Amino acid sequence: MSMRRGVGLAAFDNRQRTAQQYSDLGSTILSTHIAELTEQLRVFQAALRKFAESHADEIRSDPVFRSEFVKMCSTIGVDPLASSAGSRKGGSFWAELLGSDVNDFFFDLAVRIIEICRRTRDENGGLMLVEDVRDRINTAAGTGATQGQRAPSVSHEDIVRAVNTLAPLGEGFGIVRLANKEYIRSVPQELSRDQAVAIEAMQALGYITVPILRDNLNWETARCIALLDDMVAAGLVWVDEQARPREYWTPAWIR
The missing domain is CATH 1.10.10.10 (Winged helix-like DNA-binding domain superfamily/Winged helix DNA-binding domain)
Incomplete structure (x- = not known):
């Protein structure tokens, strides 16, 4: 009886040691994998930083280029408008890369969107096509350029992104999609x-x-x-x- 108990305890100890070895091996593999992914992300972000610094003027002035840059950021998990804990100034990714608070571009754009939506609310009930808002802003920018004030043109994506920055203000503004078209809703009710x-x-x-x-x-x-x-x-x-x-x-x- 005692021999059987010894064999059983030895087998149990062996299973425990084997399970611990597998656990240690899994932890080692996971740690190595995380380290490799972290290094890859660091390399991608460094390349993105260099790209942004080299093409800062195009990002500021060209809406198509700006849209593609944002998509590239999203691909590697970088939100250009989000505050970056690693930023020396505690500002956004763009603010650090481009040397000025590029968030101001979208916040200023959001203010212009609010003004247009409120000014036209009696005409459209607080539901306005994104394209109409874009055309009004770009028309105003062209008028300003003739008066010596240079303003970058904006794209459909710029408008949507600017409206999304208003989310912390509550339910007043948002994007709704109807019949394959996007509208800006500027009234509280859904x-x-x-x-x-x-x-x-x-x-x-x-x-x-x-x-x-x-x-x-x-x-x-x-x-x-x-x-x-x-x-x-x-x-x-x-x-x-x-x-x-x-x-x-x-x-x-x-x-």
Whole structure:
């Protein structure tokens, strides 16, 4: 009986030692792997830093180049707009690389977006195409250039990125996608599902009617009327009272 117990304990000890050896080997492999990945990331970031320093002017002035640079940053896990703990000034990645607070570009752009959205809210109900905002800003930049003030043009991606910087301010501003187009929502309330469907339906003709909603979506007439009345009250659509049936137009089609 004692011999059996000894053999059993020895086997148990062997299993423990084997398990510990596997654990130690796994920890060693994991540590080596992490070290290799850390070194690779450091090399990538150093190359990115050198690239940014060499092409600072293009990043500032060319919206296409700037967009591609941001994509390259994202590929290796660097957020150009985020505060960097390793930055000597405690600022953003771009601020350290380009020698000035490039965040100001996006924050200033965000301020201009807010001004445009608030100025046009009575016209569009707080829902404006990103492309329309971009065109207004670039038109203003061109006008400023003729007066001796140089301002970089902005891209669709610049507008979206600038709006996203407003997230800490709460629910007031955001990007919504409707019918394969991106809009800036500058009102606190979210669009309801019915409102989103109605706005998507407007993209073909620029307007909708109660029969269009009722016949194509199989909605009850009361639901259609209630929805459109709410959208009129919110300023999301304008009404053509003379049309029969009454037409509800998206402001984007009315120039």
